[in-house]
Every structure is written in C-alpha cells, then in structure tokens.
Amino acid sequence: MKLWQKIFLLTLTLVIIVINASSLALLSNNHRLSIEREQQNALARHNYLDLEIKNNIIYTQLVERKVNLTEDEALQVAIAVLGRQQSDATMGVSLHKQPILVRSVNQASLATTVDLLNEPDFSSVIEELGDKTYLYLVSTVSLADEPYQLITSFDISSTYDLFLVDFNQIRFIGIISALIVSGILLLLARGLLKPLRNLSSTTSLIASGDLDKRATVKGHDEVAEVARSLNTMADSIESNVTALEELAESRRVFISNLAHEMKTPLTSILGFADILRVKRKVSEEERIEYASVIVGETKRLQELSGKLMELLFVGNLQITPQTVEVHEFASELTVILEPIVKSHSLKLKTELPAEATFLRIDKELMKSFVFNLVDNSIKASSPKGTIRLIFELVKSDAHDLGGGEVLATDVGVASSGEEVRGAVGSTGASEPAGSAAREDSTASAAEHELVKLTVVDYGIGIPAEEIALIVEPFYMLNKARTRKHGGAGLGLALCSEIARAHGSELEIKSVQGRGTAVSILLNRENPVGEEPREDTPTQKTPAGEKPRD
Amino acid sequence: MTAHILVVEDDENIARMIEAALSIGGYSSKVCADGLSAVGEISSGRYDLVLLDIMLPKMDGFQVFESRGDVTTPVIFLTAMGDVPNKVKGLRMGAEDYIVKPFEAVELLARIEVVLRRTLKEHTTLSYGDISIETDKHEVTLQGTPVLLTPKEFDLLVFFVSNIDIALTREHLISRVWGFSFGGETRTVDTHVQQLRKKLHLQNSLVTIPRLGYRLESRKEP
Numbered sequence: 098m099k100l101w102q103k104i105f106l107l108t109l110t111l112v113i114i115v116i117n118a119s120s121l122a123l124l125s126n127n128h129r130l131s132i133e134r135e136q137q138n139a140l141a142r143h144n145y146l147d148l149e150i151k152n153n154i155i156y157t158q159l160v161e162r163k164v165n166l167t168e169d170e171a172l173q174v175a176i177a178v179l180g181r182q183q184s185d186a187t188m189g190v191s192l193h194k195q196p197i198l199v200r201s202v203n204q205a206s207l208a209t210t211v212d213l214l215n216e217p218d219f220s221s222v223i224e225e226l227g228d229k230t231y232l233y234l235v236s237t238v239s240l241a242d243e244p245y246q247l248i249t250s251f252d253i254s255s256t257y258d259l260f261l262v263d264f265n266q267i268r269f270i271g272i273i274s275a276l277i278v279s280g281i282l283l284l285l286a287r288g289l290l291k292p293l294r295n296l297s298s299t300t301s302l303i304a305s306g307d308l309d310k311r312a313t314v315k316g317h318d319e320v321a322e323v324a325r326s327l328n329t330m331a332d333s334i335e336s337n338v339t340a341l342e343e344l345a346e347s348r349r350v351f352i353s354n355l356a357h358e359m360k361t362p363l364t365s366i367l368g369f370a371d372i373l374r375v376k377r378k379v380s381e382e383e384r385i386e387y388a389s390v391i392v393g394e395t396k397r398l399q400e401l402s403g404k405l406m407e408l409l410f411v412g413n414l415q416i417t418p419q420t421v422e423v424h425e426f427a428s429e430l431t432v433i434l435e436p437i438v439k440s441h442s443l444k445l446k447t448e449l450p451a452e453a454t455f456l457r458i459d460k461e462l463m464k465s466f467v468f469n470l471v472d473n474s475i476k477a478s479s480p481k482g483t484i485r486l487i488f489e490l491v492k493s494d495a496h497d498l499g500g501g502e503v504l505a506t507d508v509g510v511a512s513s514g515e516e517v518r519g520a521v522g523s524t525g526a527s528e529p530a531g532s533a534a535r536e537d538s539t540a541s542a543a544e545h546e547l548v549k550l551t552v553v554d555y556g557i558g559i560p561a562e563e564i565a566l567i568v569e570p571f572y573m574l575n576k577a578r579t580r581k582h583g584g585a586g587l588g589l590a591l592c593s594e595i596a597r598a599h600g601s602e603l604e605i606k607s608v609q610g611r612g613t614a615v616s617i618l619l620n621r622e623n624p625v626g627e628e629p630r631e632d633t634p635t636q637k638t639p640a641g642e643k644p645r646d
Numbered sequence: 647m648t649a650h651i652l653v654v655e656d657d658e659n660i661a662r663m664i665e666a667a668l669s670i671g672g673y674s675s676k677v678c679a680d681g682l683s684a685v686g687e688i689s690s691g692r693y694d695l696v697l698l699d700i701m702l703p704k705m706d707g708f709q710v711f712e713s714r715g716d717v718t719t720p721v722i723f724l725t726a727m728g729d730v731p732n733k734v735k736g737l738r739m740g741a742e743d744y745i746v747k748p749f750e751a752v753e754l755l756a757r758i759e760v761v762l763r764r765t766l767k768e769h770t771t772l773s774y775g776d777i778s779i780e781t782d783k784h785e786v787t788l789q790g791t792p793v794l795l796t797p798k799e800f801d802l803l804v805f806f807v808s809n810i811d812i813a814l815t816r817e818h819l820i821s822r823v824w825g826f827s828f829g830g831e832t833r834t835v836d837t838h839v840q841q842l843r844k845k846l847h848l849q850n851s852l853v854t855i856p857r858l859g860y861r862l863e864s865r866k867e868p
Contacts, residue, residue, distance in 0.1 A: 357701070360726040360747045361726065365657070365660050367749065368666075372666050372751045374858070375858075
C-alpha cells in the first residue's frame with residue numbers, strides 16, 4: 098500500500114470515529130436529560146395526584162364532619178379524584194389494593210403491574226409497550242389506614258422518537274461529513290506527498306543511469322532535505338563515474354599507444370629476422386646491417402619495458418624519503434651524467450647554493466628524475482650546447498615567480514614577451530598534494546624555504562600548444578628524433594609521477610627554438626635536530642615500541 | 647617483374663626493412679617519410695604500387711590516399727592499427743590491400759605480387775629456365791612441350807617462380823595456395839612439391855630447407 102493511501106485511510110478512520118463518537122455521546126446525554134425531565138415532571142404530577150386524594154379525604158371529613166372515614170368512603174373519594182383525571186389523556190392512573198385493581202383511568206395495559214406492586218414504597222420504571230414507551234410511577238397511598246398502590250403512567254414515546262430522529266440525522270450528517278473529509282484528505286495527502294513522488298521518480302531515473310538528472314528542492318521540509326541529500330549523492334556519483342570513465346579512457350589510450358609503440362620496433366625486428374631467415378644469400382654487409390637494426394630495436398623494446406616498470410613502480414609504491422645534502426647529491430649525479438653529456442658533445446653546468454642545503458627526498462627516484470630530464474635535454478640540444486643543472490633556494494612566497502627567469506634572462510626572451518609557461522601536473526590526482534604543499538608553505542612563510550631543482554637546455558624548445566600534452570605517456574615532440582635516441586615517450590610522464598610522489602609538480606617553461614626549463618619545487622629540510630633521522634624510514638618500525646609491551 | 651614501388655613510412659628502420667624485402671623480390675623502391683611529400687610522389691605516376699603507412703607526420707595515410715587525385719596507382723595500406731573499422735575504411739576507400747604490422751617479409755612480397763598481377767596485365771607470362779608459364783591461360787610448357795598440372799600444382803609453381811631464391815615455409819605456401827581456411831596437414835604441401843619436381847624436372851633446383859620449407863633456386867648456379 099502506498100504511503101498516501103495509508104495516511105488517507107488512517108486519518109479518515111480516525112476522523113469518522115471521533116465525529117460519530119462525540120455526536121453519539123452528545124445525543125445520548127441529551128436523551129438522558131430529557132428523560133430525567135420527563136421523570137421530574139411525572140413525579141410532580143404523581144405527587145400532586147397523591148396530594149389531591151389526601152386533600153379530598155380531609156375535605157370530605159370536614160364536610161361529613163367525621164373524624165375518620167371508612168375504607169369504602171375514602172375509596173369513593175379517591176376513585177372520584179381518579180375519575181376527574183379522565184380528561185387528561187397524557188396521564189394514566191390506576192389504584193390497586195394488592196393485588197386487585199380497584200380503578201383504572203386512561204391506563205395503558207400494565208404488563209409489569211404485578212411486579213410494580215411488589216416494589217417497596219415508591220418506584221419508577223420505564224417500559225415499552227408495542228411502539229410506545231411509558232413511564233410508570235408507583236407510590237403507596239393509605240386510605241383509612243389501608244395501603245393502596247397508586248400507579249401513574251406517562252407516555253414518553255415522543256422523547257424516544259425524537260432520539261431516533263436525532264440519531265438518524267446524525268448518522269446522515271456523519272456520512273456526508275466523512276465524504277467531505279475524505280475528499281479533502283485525499284487532496285491533502287496527494288498534495289503533500291507530491292514532492293515525494295517526484296523525488297521517487299527522479300531517484301529511479303538516476304538509478305537507471307540518467308546521472309545528470311536532479312531533484313527539485315522546494316522549501317525546507319523533510320522532503321526538501323531528502324532531495325538535497327539525493328542531489329548531493331547524485332553529484333558525487335556523477336563525478337565518480339566521470340572520473341572512472343576518464344580513467345578508463347586514459348588507460349585505453351595508454352594501452353593503445355603502448356601497443357603502437359611496441360609494434361613499431363617489432364615490425365623492423367620481425368621483418369629483418371624474416372629476411373635473414375628466408376634470403377638465400379646474405380652478404381656480410383647486409384647481415385651486419387640487418388642484425389644491428391634487430392639489436393637496436395630490441396634495445397628500444399627493452400628500454401620501453403624498463404620505463405614502463407619504473408612508471409608502474411612510482412605509481413604504486415610509496416616513496417622512502419631520506420635526508421640528502423644537495424652538494425653531495427649533485428656530485429653523485431654529475432659523476433654519472435658528465436660522461437653521457439660529453440659523449441653527445443655537450444657541456445653540463447651545475448649550479449649550487451653556497452651553504453649546505455638539505456632535502457628530504459627519495460634519492461633513487463630523484464636521480465631517475467634528473468636523468469630523464471637531462472636525457473630529454475640531450476635529445477633537444479644540438480652539439481656544443483650547454484645543459485644546466487640548477488639547485489637554488491627560493492622563498493616560499495616566490496612560489497610562482499622563480500625559475501622561469503633562468504631561461505628567460507639567459508636566452509634573452511624576456512623582452513620579446515613570448516615567454517611560454519605552463520605548470521603541468523600529471524593528472525587531477527596531483528592537485529591535492531600540490532595545494533597541500535602550498536598551504537603548508539604559506540603557513541610558515543618567513544623561515545620556510547624551498548629548493549628549486551631545474552634542468553635547462555638551449556635546444557629546440559617546445560611549441561606553446563604542446564606543453565600541456567608533453568607529460569602524457571608516449572607523447573613525442575618529434576618521433577623520428579626521439580626514436581633515433583631510443584626514446585619511448587615516457588620520460589616526462591615518469592618525471593611528473595616522481596614529482597607527484599614528492600608532493601610537488603612539474604613546471605615546464607619553454608620557448609620554441611630557444612630552449613626548455615623543467616623544474617620541481619622541493620621542501621628544504623632544516624638539518625638542526627633532524628640529523629638523527631637520516632636513515633630512519635618513514636614507516637614506524639615496531640622495534641622502538643616493543644619494549645613497552 | 648621490375649615494378650617500381652613507393653614506400654611511405656616514417657620509421658627509418660621499418661622503411662629500411664621494407665626496402666630490403668622488396669629488393670629480394672626484385673622490386674626497385676623509393677622511401678618517402680611524410681605524407682605531404684608522398685602526395686607529390688604518387689601524383690608523378692612513376693610508381694606501379696604504393697605501400698602507404700597510416701600514421702604519418704603532417705598528413706595521415708587516409709588523407710594522402712584521398713589527395714592523390716585521379717592517379718590510379720594501386721595502394722596497399724601498412725599500419726599498426728589492426729582494428730576492423732580502420733581495415734574496412736581503408737578497403738572501402740579503394741585500397742588494394744591492408745597489411746597489419748608487424749608482418750613477415752614473405753607475406754609482404756606475396757601480397758604485393760597478388761596486387762601487381764591483378765593490376766599489371768602485361769606480366770602474364772612468367773618463365774624459369776626452360777619452363778614458361780601463361781598465368782591467364784593456366785598453361786605451362788617445358789621446353790615448348792605442354793605439361794599438365796592440377797590447379798593447386800599450378801598455383802604452387804607460380805608462387806615459387808615469383809619468389810625465386812626465397813625460402814618459403816609450408817605455412818606460407820598453404821596460406822597462399824590453399825587459402826587460410828585450409829584445414830589439411832602440411833604433408834599435402836610435400837606431395838604437391840614432389841609432383842612439381844617430377845613433372846618439371848626440378849629435383850635439383852626446388853630444394854628442401856630443413857625445418858623451414860622449400861626454395862626455388864635461381865639457375866646458373868656455380
């Protein structure tokens with residue numbers, strides 16, 4: 098049963114019961130009162146008659162000048178009084194000397210006379226005879242010291258008839274009012290529950306997948322509250338579904354790109370291997386050429402799978418940060434980077450802050466970060482170029498300012514006004530981390546310093562419209578150029594993941610034909626009192642707590 | 647068959663591989679690394695066939711195909727996109743064939759040969775030593791004497807003669823001569839090869855390559 102039907106039926110039943118019960122109570126009270134009035138009336142007349150008999154006896158005594166009348170004489174007087182009542186049809190009278198009826202005037206037949214006569218002294222009784230109702234009063238009259246019963250009867254049918262008429266009327270009024278009330282209730286219940294019905298249809302629409310449907314919120318009642326909650330829920334469902342769809346889409350794109358990136362080297366490998374297999378005569382020169390391509394392309398696949406593993410690793414695992422001194426870290430990096438950069442006829446310039454500066458980073462990941470950026474820079478640079486690796490101290494309030502000028506001033510584009518900037522987070526997921534870091538930095542702006550790590554090259558640069566795309570996995574600015582260097586287009590995607598894992602984000606500034614600066618902001622670690630933590634992993638080791646247990 | 651083939655492929659190594667494969671098949675070729683210059687090359691009409699990659703810089707393969715104008719040079723699409731909609735799209739546009747990367751060199755040659763045989767009507771006569779084959783009439787003569795071959799034997803012979811000095815695996819032979827739906831055993835190939843050797847005296851030139859298949863070797867061997 099629907100809620101409105103329940104409310105309607107319950108209220109209707111209640112209303113009908115209350116109306117009928119109260120009118121019935123009123124009616125029966127009225128009826129009782131009118132019967133009492135009839136009784137008093139009857140009693141007065143009965144007493145009057147009784148008095149009349151006594152008065153007449155006394156009067157007769159005075160006229161007859163007798164001290165006492167005989168029983169017969171007294172009876173005569175009483176019968177005479179009764180006889181005078183004949184004209185009054187509203188009252189019946191009878192006189193009995195038990196159990197014999199002496200005289201009866203206008204008296205309706207008395208079924209209960211015998212019982213009445215046995216009543217002591219005085220009593221009254223109501224009795225129905227046919228369709229009439231009578232009130233009987235009985236009293237004892239002494240005639241010449243002999244007890245007689247005087248019975249008077251009054252027709253009180255009209256009172257009962259009136260009661261019946263009233264009762265029928267009330268029943269009729271009750272039915273009419275019940276109909277009216279039920280009509281009003283029906284409208285009210287449906288009207289009040291209409292928002293609920295709308296809500297229910299909206300809910301089922303949302304449930305069936307129509308996620309952009311919303312309930313209309315009107316007023317401040319409970320239904321409006323439910324509607325508001327429903328809308329909030331639908332909002333979060335919708336955003337979750339959208340996020341899931343986006344994730345699925347990005348994953349689909351990633352996989353299709355991956356498949357494509359794998360097919361390209363595979364095509365060369367399979368083709369050359371097949372030629373080596375089926376060709377009858379392969380010259381030494383050809384053999385070396387074909388096999389070299391196979392080896393080179395296989396290395397490319399190897400590189401791709403390595404980068405994929407790294408990407409997976411950074412994406413899934415928590416970093417294990419340790420405190421690292423910038424000068425030491427930089428020298429570790431240059432030992433490895435120097436020969437690589439030199440082999441491409443390029444120069445590596447490292448710029449460091451004067452004072453000892455500590456960072457709390459995952460050393461291996463950050464190394465990978467720098468290697469990937471330098472690798473990109475090598476690919477972008479032409480021979481005899483310079484690659485700069487810069488660590489600098491930045492005030493946290495200068496968050497949005499620094500770094501770009503490194504490129505701008507040195508390359509001399511600040512005046513040309515075509516400097517291109519773009520801070521690129523890897524995905525939406527990096528935002529909370531970034532904003533959290535920002536809040537943190539503004540909280541203690543005065544003493545809190547950041548370390549900005551930047552890799553700058555003066556190579557081909559990135560077109561403005563491609564800066565936002567460049568961190569996408571498999572995105573390559575120049576495929577032929579990237580592939581020649583064995584790249585898979587995953588380097589910056591990896592860097593962006595590493596930045597995200599450190600609660601920061603990549604900042605890429607580039608001018609086409611001038612060069613590129615990629616940087617990351619890291620929190621500077623205060624070495625005082627922090628030193629002992631150098632080799633402690635972030636996760637709590639149970640060893641320190643065990644003795645207490 | 648010295649058809650001139652244009653290879654439109656942006657990956658350097660794949661282009662080199664295709665060139666090497668084509669040279670085995672006896673074709674001359676030219677490589678073109680982007681879509682824009684490919685349109686110009688195709689329009690020159692100097693090529694008998696175009697191998698066209700779909701993912702190209704500047705202009706994709708479909709666009710190149712559409713902008714080549716009224717040049718009727720047959721085109722085979724080469725692509726890493728192996729999905730059906732792309733395949734259908736390519737073929738519906740009027741491409742002769744569609745090869746999905748990665749592919750074997752022999753498969754590429756076989757597909758090229760089919761397309762060229764269909765489009766270049768003058769290449770109806772093949773010859774190998776003293777054997778000559780009329781492909782349109784299904785006639786084979788050995789030193790001028792007609793030799794009776796079953797249809798399968800004939801197809802097999804044509805495939806061998808068009809791939810001289812290339813080792814052909816039994817799988818290649820089956821897929822080209824019997825079709826991909828052939829459910830029989832590779833032994834069927836062996837019996838047909840025996841028949842060809844016997845009927846055309848090829849015992850010395852149609853050699854068995856262990857663990858691989860067969861190869862028809864060029865005459866004038868030392």
